[in-house]
Amino acid sequence: MIVGLQQLLVLSALLFTIGVAGFITRRNVLIMFMSVELMLNAANVALVAFARHSGSMDAQIIALFVMALAAAEVAVGLGIIVTVFRNRQTVNIDDVSNLKW
Amino acid sequence: MAGQFFFYLFAAISVISALLAITRKNPIISAVWLVACMMGLAVIYVLTQAYFLAAVQVIVYAGAILMLFIFVIMMLNLKTGIIGQMRNLGIKFIGLVLTAIILRQFYTAIKGTVSLAVPASVVPANFGEAGAVGELLFTSYVYPLELMAVLLLVAIVGALVLAGKERP
Amino acid sequence: MEPVAHSWEALRWVVLSPLAGSVLIAAAGRRLPRPVVGVIGCLSVIVSFLVGLAGFWTLKGLSGHDSLSVPYLADILYRWMTVGSLEVNVSFALDRLSAVMVLVVSGVSSLIHIYSMGYMAHDKGYWRYFSYLNLFVFFMLLLVSADSLVLMFVGWEGVGLCSYLLIGFWFTDGEKADAGKKAFIVNRIGDFGFLVGIILIFWNLGTVSFYGIAEAAPRLLVAGGGLATAIGLLLFLGAAGKSAQIPLYVWLPDAMAGPTPVSALIHAATMVTAGVYMIARLNVLYLLAPAAMLTVAAVGALTALYSATIGLMQNDIKKVLAYSTVSQLGYMFLAVGVGAFSAGIFHLMTHSFFKALLFLGAGSVIHALGDKQDIREMGGLKEKMPLTYWTFLAATLAISGIPPLSGFFSKDEILWMSFSSQQGHWLLWLVGAVTAGLTAFYMFRLLFLTFHGQCRADQHTRSHLHESPPVMTLPLAALGVLSVIGGVVGIPEALGGNNGFHHWLAPLLGNENGAVAMAAEAHRYPESVEYLMLVVSVAVALIGIGLAYKLYIRQPEKPAQLARSWPIIYQLVYNKYYVDEIYNVFIVQPVKLGSTYLLWKFFDAGIIDGLVNLTGSLVKGLSRLAARLQNGYAQAYAITFILGVALVLGALLW
Numbered sequence: 053m054i055v056g057l058q059q060l061l062v063l064s065a066l067l068f069t070i071g072v073a074g075f076i077t078r079r080n081v082l083i084m085f086m087s088v089e090l091m092l093n094a095a096n097v098a099l100v101a102f103a104r105h106s107g108s109m110d111a112q113i114i115a116l117f118v119m120a121l122a123a124a125e126v127a128v129g130l131g132i133i134v135t136v137f138r139n140r141q142t143v144n145i146d147d148v149s150n151l152k153w
Numbered sequence: 154m155a156g157q158f159f160f161y162l163f164a165a166i167s168v169i170s171a172l173l174a175i176t177r178k179n180p181i182i183s184a185v186w187l188v189a190c191m192m193g194l195a196v197i198y199v200l201t202q203a204y205f206l207a208a209v210q211v212i213v214y215a216g217a218i219l220m221l222f223i224f225v226i227m228m229l230n231l232k233t234g235i236i237g238q239m240r241n242l243g244i245k246f247i248g249l250v251l252t253a254i255i256l257r258q259f260y261t262a263i264k265g266t267v268s269l270a271v272p273a274s275v276v277p278a279n280f281g282e283a284g285a286v287g288e289l290l291f292t293s294y295v296y297p298l299e300l301m302a303v304l305l306l307v308a309i310v311g312a313l314v315l316a317g318k319e320r321p
Numbered sequence: 322m323e324p325v326a327h328s329w330e331a332l333r334w335v336v337l338s339p340l341a342g343s344v345l346i347a348a349a350g351r352r353l354p355r356p357v358v359g360v361i362g363c364l365s366v367i368v369s370f371l372v373g374l375a376g377f378w379t380l381k382g383l384s385g386h387d388s389l390s391v392p393y394l395a396d397i398l399y400r401w402m403t404v405g406s407l408e409v410n411v412s413f414a415l416d417r418l419s420a421v422m423v424l425v426v427s428g429v430s431s432l433i434h435i436y437s438m439g440y441m442a443h444d445k446g447y448w449r450y451f452s453y454l455n456l457f458v459f460f461m462l463l464l465v466s467a468d469s470l471v472l473m474f475v476g477w478e479g480v481g482l483c484s485y486l487l488i489g490f491w492f493t494d495g496e497k498a499d500a501g502k503k504a505f506i507v508n509r510i511g512d513f514g515f516l517v518g519i520i521l522i523f524w525n526l527g528t529v530s531f532y533g534i535a536e537a538a539p540r541l542l543v544a545g546g547g548l549a550t551a552i553g554l555l556l557f558l559g560a561a562g563k564s565a566q567i568p569l570y571v572w573l574p575d576a577m578a579g580p581t582p583v584s585a586l587i588h589a590a591t592m593v594t595a596g597v598y599m600i601a602r603l604n605v606l607y608l609l610a611p612a613a614m615l616t617v618a619a620v621g622a623l624t625a626l627y628s629a630t631i632g633l634m635q636n637d638i639k640k641v642l643a644y645s646t647v648s649q650l651g652y653m654f655l656a657v658g659v660g661a662f663s664a665g666i667f668h669l670m671t672h673s674f675f676k677a678l679l680f681l682g683a684g685s686v687i688h689a690l691g692d693k694q695d696i697r698e699m700g701g702l703k704e705k706m707p708l709t710y711w712t713f714l715a716a717t718l719a720i721s722g723i724p725p726l727s728g729f730f731s732k733d734e735i736l737w738m739s740f741s742s743q744q745g746h747w748l749l750w751l752v753g754a755v756t757a758g759l760t761a762f763y764m765f766r767l768l769f770l771t772f773h774g775q776c777r778a779d780q781h782t783r784s785h786l787h788e789s790p791p792v793m794t795l796p797l798a799a800l801g802v803l804s805v806i807g808g809v810v811g812i813p814e815a816l817g818g819n820n821g822f823h824h825w826l827a828p829l830l831g832n833e834n835g836a837v838a839m840a841a842e843a844h845r846y847p848e849s850v851e852y853l854m855l856v857v858s859v860a861v862a863l864i865g866i867g868l869a870y871k872l873y874i875r876q877p878e879k880p881a882q883l884a885r886s887w888p889i890i891y892q893l894v895y896n897k898y899y900v901d902e903i904y905n906v907f908i909v910q911p912v913k914l915g916s917t918y919l920l921w922k923f924f925d926a927g928i929i930d931g932l933v934n935l936t937g938s939l940v941k942g943l944s945r946l947a948a949r950l951q952n953g954y955a956q957a958y959a960i961t962f963i964l965g966v967a968l969v970l971g972a973l974l975w
Contacts, residue, residue: 054156054201055156055157055160055197055200055201057266058263058264058266059160059161059164060197060201061259061263061266062260062263063164063167063168063197065256065259065260065263066168066171066256067167067168067171068259069252069255069256069259070168070171070172070175071171071175072252072255072959072963073175073249073252074174074175074176075956075959076245076248076249076252076956076959076960076963077175077245077248077249078175080180082180082222082225082226083175083180083183084955084956085222086174086175086183086184086187086222087175089187089214089218089219090171090174090175090187090190093190093191093194093214096194096206096210097194097197100197100198100201100203100206101201103201103203103281104201104202104203107276107280109280109281109285109286109289110289110293112203112205112206112281112286113286113289113290113294115203115206116205116206116209116286116290117297117301119206119209119210119213119214120213120301120304120305121301121304122213122214122218123213123217123218123305123308124304124305124307124308125308126218126221126222127221127308127309127311127312128308128311128312128315130221130222130225130312130316131311131312131313131314131315131316132315133225133229134225134228134229134315134316135315135316137229244957244960245956245960247960248956248959248960248963251960251963251964251967252963254967255963255966255967255970258967258970258971258974259970261974262970262974
């Protein structure tokens with residue numbers, strides 16, 4: 053018995069939205085990062101759904117690559133966070149926003 | 154019918170875990186809830202005949218990535234809510250409104266999809282299994298595979314350089 | 322009248338030779354030795370004269386085959402513009418009228434160039450002077466040999482420019498520079514009228530070429546109609562500016578600030594005659610607008626009388642001659658205004674001889690006295706500067722209209738025509754005759770005070786008095802000869818001559834109606850009336866001379882006494898009727914005020930600068946707003962992404 057496409061997509065949409073909401077709402081940088089992971093997972097769910105419903109495995113391969121990518125990204129991202137917060141031991145890092153004009 | 158029931162169960166588990174993950178004050182708790190979410194998703198992958206992917210999900214996401222998160226959280230010893238990010242609540246509110254709008258748009262889009270469900274009898278027997286995935290990976294998708302390998306290498310080196318000890 | 326063009330490629334050198342001279346001197350003149358610069362300048366104009374002479378002979382050879390066809394030499398230099406139905410080329414036409422003008426202009430110019438080599442010998446700007454002078458001759462020759470109104474206008478503006486450059490030649494002196502500006506600005510006012518006239522002509526007749534206008538005007542314009550009159554009056558406004566008639570004459574007396582040979586060339590012999598030439602050229606147009614012609618004649622006569630009265634009292638030798646020029650120009654306009662076009666051109670020619678001579682003679686005197694120009698400080702120069710004196714006397718006799726010198730024939734013809742022509746009037750004649758008397762009077766006053774009697778100059782000046790060098794006196798002599806015998810070509814039939822001048826120009830001046838009119842009025846009055854007029858002219862001149870003799874030789878204290886007896890009149894005339902002051906109060910100051918407060922402060926600085934600044938401020942303000950987008954917070958950026966996603970999804974789902 054196959055899971056319905058629409059249900060799967062609804063799941064994906066919900067997860068994605070939750071990820072977005074988490075990203076823009078939380079002030080903790082690590083939780084922001086985790087929200088990004090959530091969004092990536094939502095995409096994966098959509099991909100898997102379409103893989104099943106179209107009968108071709110290409111989407112699963114893509115989902116696999118997405119996971120690998122996420123791993124790489126997390127590694128580097130956390131490295132950056134560690135460096136940044138190593139250098140600024142103090143709190144109130146409002147000037148991590150150095151990119152501003 | 155059983156499939157449907159399990160699907161709804163684990164879908165609910167995933168969504169609720171996600172919600173809880175983003176709303177907790179303690180980042181460790183958030184990470185743990187996220188692990189739960191990943192597990193739920195892995196089950197759903199099994200239900201949609203993406204067996205290999207389900208395994209990879211558990212190993213890589215729940216096993217590696219989130220472990221890394223937990224390591225970093227514990228290493229930095231961050232107090233909750235200390236790192237200051239954007240304080241302007243007005244814009245955040247607008248952002249949430251936009252998010253709701255997007256959700257609504259997703260709903261509209263999904264309503265219009267037509268499921269061209271391919272019955273289980275037509276898909277190849279080894280659909281979603283490791284062997285089939287491997288076969289595809291090493292034939293049609295060998296270039297992306299190699300590139301991904303390089304990317305991972307780069308990520309490793311990058312992480313090492315960034316977070317390694319400074320030379321005297 | 323059927324114009325027939327004969328191509329003659331040498332014609333372009335008449336115009337281009339002085340241009341080449343000017344450019345050459347401008348480029349290399351600073352480094353070349355003075356004699357070389359002078360010779361180049363003179364040669365370039367002499368070449369024009371010689372080529373013009375060759376053209377004249379060629380033209381003479383072509384003419385006379387049949388009375389209807391009027392041949393002329395044509396040379397198209399290049400196609401300038403063809404826009405819609407307007408076609409203007411840089412092309413020249415040497416017909417009977419322009420041949421006369423070319424010869425007069427280039428001939429007198431050559432003599433003045435030679436004279437300048439001596440007069441300007443000690444000036445620092447020697448090469449600049451000759452470059453400008455050559456440039457002027459180029460533009461003037463362009464003006465007279467152009468075959469269309471537009472090209473003529475180019476020459477018209479060009480001579481105005483060169484006039485400005487040459488009047489303000491010694492520009493380091495503020496007053497002299499101002500005189501140059503005044504000339505240019507007043508000219509410009511006239512040019513506006515001219516330009517509007519050209520536009521009206523093109524709009525209604527579809528052509529700006531002279532032969533085209535002559536052919537189209539009788540066909541398309543209503544004789545005596547408002548359009549023809551308007552065109553005539555507008556063109557006359559331009560002529561009044563260039564040829565210094567009321568109300569635009571005020572620049573010419575001030576123009577005496579320039580070097581004397583410049584005054585001789587530009588403000589006596591050539592540029593100021595451009596207006597007369599223009600009206601003679603467009604005679605077909607004017608004959609269709611009697612009201613305009615009457616205006617021309619009336620203004621001419623009035624100007625002649627008016628400036629003669631001012632000239633009576635001037636004490637600067639050049640100013641007397643300047644007002645005399647304005648007065649004689651008035652005569653020329655009187656002539657063309659009553660339809661006597663050839664008489665006007667005849668007087669133009671003789672006037673250029675004797676007026677150039679008068680100015681050059683004055684220059685000789687000024688040069689000898691070490692740059693003094695006040696005649697009250699002169700006197701008794703007759704013995705020290707004989708050649709200057711005798712040529713000056715010849716010119717003075719000519720301008721007073723004493724037979725058999727050239728001025729007599731030309732002035733007499735004008736007076737006769739103003740009385741007897743179909744468009745003439747006895748009142749015009751009367752004004753002309755009175756002016757003739759005044760002319761004789763003030764010219765001889767000038768002669769007596771400058772050359773006769775006791776020398777009133779101081780010791781230092783007297784010791785340096787000398788006759789001018791031959792390079793200056795030879796042109797004086799040449800012009801003297803021309804002033805004396807120049808009238809020979811225009812001796813009227815009444816006195817036994819055949820008036821060759823008139824017949825040479827007749828086919829071009831006045832269409833059949835005009836020519837018939839000429840012939841008709843010759844019989845309007847019997848010959849005896851013409852003789853009477855002749856005698857009256859001479860008598861009036863002699864009275865003027867006699868009066869001058871009495872007041873300035875016999876009883877030298879009398880003029881001062883008269884001045885004291887009628888102080889109000891004296892003050893009024895001596896101060897030129899305060900016209901300059903009136904213009905200043907009513908025109909110059911209001912324009913200045915308007916320009917400063919309305920145009921500059923309000924409009925330019927306020928509105929236009931304000932708009933520009935507003936644009937700048939707007940951009941600044943907007944960009945300040947936009948800069949707030951870049952606040953460095955990743956979450957804000959993410960929200961922007963989401964906004965984009967929402968928009969795209971919205972678009973896709975619509």
